[in-house]
Amino acid sequence: MLTSLSSMQLDYIRLWFLVQHSLTSFYKISQHYTHLAEATQPDQSETWQKLGIHKNHIQRLQDFHLTESQLKFQHCVDLIQKQSDFVLLQNDAHYPQQLLPYADKPPILFGQGDAQALLQPQIAIVGSRKPSHHGRQVAYDFAYYLSEKGFYINSGLAQGIDEAAHRGALQHNRTIAVMGTGLDQTYPSQNQHLRQQILAHHGTIITEFLPGTPPLQQHFPRRNRVVSALSLGVIVAEAALKSGSLITAKWAAEQGKLIFAIPGHIYSEHHQGCHQLIREGAILVDHPDQVIEDLALPTQWHAQQHNQQANKINCLDTQPELPAHLNILYNQLDWVGQHIDEIMLRQKLDVATLTSQLMELELLGLCMQQAGLYLRCRPGK
Structure with a gap:
């Protein structure tokens, strides 16, 4: 159960509620506005129309200020808080990185x-x-x-x-x-x-x-x-x-x-x-x-099977503590591999800082290089 939702989470939920899970409408609207809170203001129906948003969604926006609509939305929010242990937005560090490459990824996960x-x-x-x-x-x-x-x-x-x-x-x-x-x-x-x-x-x-x-x-x-x-x-x-x-x-x-x-x-x-x-x-x-x-995953069982790096990769049995300053970078890494330029673009770090942090993760046994790509190296507890 969640005790509260952030203002950003509420902005996402509000728009998701208004467009009734339409990925096309959600992304058209969210990419147009710098601040998502502006998108659901009552005076934005004309902008939605220009963006080619479905008329049913525009009508929901126009009716959103009505008491009945507000009560329905509040009930929805109450249920989310009551039933969810977490709510993940696509720009959250803990949002599954493997979903990010796809244009139709869910903007929010409950x-x-x-x-x-x-x-x-x-x-x-x-x-x-x-x-x-x-x-x-x-x-x-x-x-x-x-x-x-x-x-x-x-x-x-x-x-x-x-x-x-x-x-x-x-x-x-x-x-x-x-x-x-x-x-x-x-x-x-x-x-x-x-x-x-x-x-x-x-x-x-x-x-x-x-x-x-x-x-x-x-x-x-x-x-x-x-x-x-x-x-x-x-x-x-x-x-x-x-x-x-x-x-x-x-x-x-x-x-x-x-x-x-x-x-x-x-x-x-x-x-x-x-x-x-x-x-x-x-x-x-x-x-x-x-x-x-x-x-062909760079995991311990694969390495042992081929008698390679058996002493270097110990991803299943050891659970090194992850330093706080490496948490965001570690969460971005996946099991397929990313080029350092791609990581740098998302992390917004300079090359020296990024390579230093990647080296720290490698020394902890939480990251490895394979064919020029950086990958996670711990299959979980």
């Missing part, structure tokens, strides 16, 4: 549980809502194995494969659920207990949707883009040809992510979607180690 988990290396496992017993077991096993190796497993809290993946990763306290509703709801409702278990085991629940947002069909492709964007790669454990998980795979392909598909029986309709993905170029995997190898 969450419960451990916000730090979002910064850890993640692999998505998705698939059918009505899987076979075999598919459910495979999803559980892959999630169990990969989470034991230090990865967080994220999925969509749906029935079937999502549920099995969350349960497998729960065994090592490393799972993240992305919802297609507001935090005040659980969909499907039978996963309410699973949701509680995720939070009880140091997991994380996030959504871009405001409280009161129902499980509408169009919300789930939006949820899927976040699932894939957060992840280093996406595993499709089992899927029919018309499975919604193929939408997640499509998002992953557009985002440049690696897509892994687990094959099955050639006569089984449960696996036809996975076989189609393999024909289209997805990587066939039948063991989770193959996922780790293809991702």
